Amino acid sequence: MTGIHRLSRRAFSAGILGSSIAPSLAQETPRRGGTLVATWGGFEPPACYVPTGGGYGPTFTSSKVFERLARCRMDGSYTGMLAERWTPSADFKSYTIVMRQGVLWHDGKAMTADDIVFSIDELWRKYAIAPAMRDFTGVEATDATTVVVRFSKPVPEPYFAAVIGGVISYIVPKHVYGDTDMMTNPANNAPIGTGPWKFKQWVRGSHMEFAPNEAYWQKGLPYLDRLILRFQRDPASRAAALEAGEIQLGIANPTSHPEVKRLTAGGKLVATTQGYAESSWVATLECNMRNPIFARREVRQAIFHALDRAWIARTVYYGYARPATGPIHSNNKAFYVADAPRLDFDPKKAAALLDAAGLPKKADGKRFTVNLVSGGWSAELPKVGAYAKQALEDIGIGVTFWTGDFPTSIKRIYTDYDFDIAVSSQVNPTEPVPWTTRFFTTDGIRKGLPFYNASGYSNPELDGLVERMRIEIDPAARKALVGDFQRFIAREAVMLPLVEFDSVTLASPAVRNHSNEPNFLASGWGDLWLAG
Secondary structure, three states: OOOOEEOOOOOOOOHHHOOOOOOOOOOOOOOOOOEEEEEEOOOOOOOOOOOOOOOHHHHHHHOOOOEEOEEEOOOOEEEEOOEEEEEEOOOOOEEEEEEOOOOEOOOOOEOOHHHHHHHHHHHHHHHHOHHHHOOEEEEEEEEOOEEEEEEOOOOOHHHHHHHHOOOOOEEOOHHHHOOOOHHHOHHHHOOOOOOOEEEEEEEOOOEEEEEEOOOOOOOOOOOOOEEEEEOOOOHHHHHHHHHHOOOOEEEOOOOOHHHHHHHHHOOOOEEEOOOOOOOEEEEEEEEOOOOOOOOOHHHHHHHHHOOOHHHHHHHHOOOOEEEOOOOOOOOOOOOOOOOOOOOOOOHHHHHHHHHHOOOOOOOOOOOEEEEEEEOOOOOHHHHHHHHHHHHHHHOOEEEEEEEOOHHHHHHHHHOOOOOOEEEEEEEEOOOOOOOOHHHOOHHHOOOOOOOOOOOOOOOHHHHHHHHHHHHOOOHHHHHHHHHHHHHHHHHHOOEEEEEEEOOOEEEOOOEEOOOOOOOHHHOOOOOOEEOO
16 A cells, blocks of 8 residues: 555536536646635634534634645545555554654644644544544554554555545644643634644634745645635625625635526636535435434335425525435445435325324324424525425424524534434535444434434444444445445435535636645645736
């Protein structure tokens, strides 16, 4: 193993943009200097860095400061970043990591093997990617440049590469986080990393500013003099700022899809769907199985039959989405299967299932009443929730509907479990373990951690299947297991994947090198530059 691992290429969505222009691939000499102002289609994060991840808001900001051992390239291969290379043992129960030399923290201290050991043992294992570290048994620095990570069971190479190159698998400074509570460390709001950008200031309610890391290990980067990440809650205000040139780069659907054609028609802005292959989004609906009604599979199936996913894609997402079919995104060419059972829109069947389950309509026309909560981190999810309320009422289910701001909805769904039905969203990278499986497995039930198993679903049979996926070395056998996983989830109606929606980036034509990684939102942006 040389530190590069190739996964199957994912298809990039292009059709939704019509004649919009993708990023230029022509070879140009980068121009130094200038300030880039960027925004994204989400809200201001609660902290610049959240050790547990905290969703894509903190990832958007912290990824400019912190770095990972590996990074995923556009063709699906993994290459070294803070690691020069990694090599598996013959039994795949340990991996030897050779760290990059000459890397400095933003405070001038040298990155050491102890920082890597600390990050894996204290950050990854306890906070960031705990489900991925289930078989982890230890890590040690065998010399000043080498770290050995050990597991109790075999770890497939694609899995290991995805772990060390994971979105929140950062290497953090031990001298800053050691002997502290990572979750409350003040450094989370002014982080010290090794990345191309140094945190400068956070003007709450407005923006974060970053300055170049003049001692960056990738010599000559960053090209820009200053990076500003602006937070604007309203998509219309983002569109206006992009159109006026106040913001030069907007990622992850910075404005509504119908605005894309208008904003790109005159050539002031260009658009692309590249840069999201490892962050493919799905809107979901899940039932809280702590409620005995939803612990019954036929009730979950009935609720899923009541929702018209094609209508959601066509109306809420203006056609820039498609009905989802399972827990693995359809553009995942490595693992997606098309033969999983489907719960298509059929309200008559939904009503019949509820009647058969002994939940007929009462005198008031209601079978029972549910507490429906929609996540508040995108403009579309509350609209999906409003539609779901109407669709469920059509089959005799009373609905109390609530939606709110980002932190409150996160708390209600993932900390308090204060919902019967939740409308949420999730990202599906290529590697399903644990990034997708955590929504369904018992070890994914982690109170207080956003975007984990909020439903409380726990099934030993499924846990065993995922465990086999985790340790299977043979690629063909592993692919077959992932297919079984998709069929199991669909058959048990654990979660309803509503729609797969497309993410769009809008940029000034002067912005170069954007959308050049499969999860561009979570990349360091050191190679961005401004032409003209």
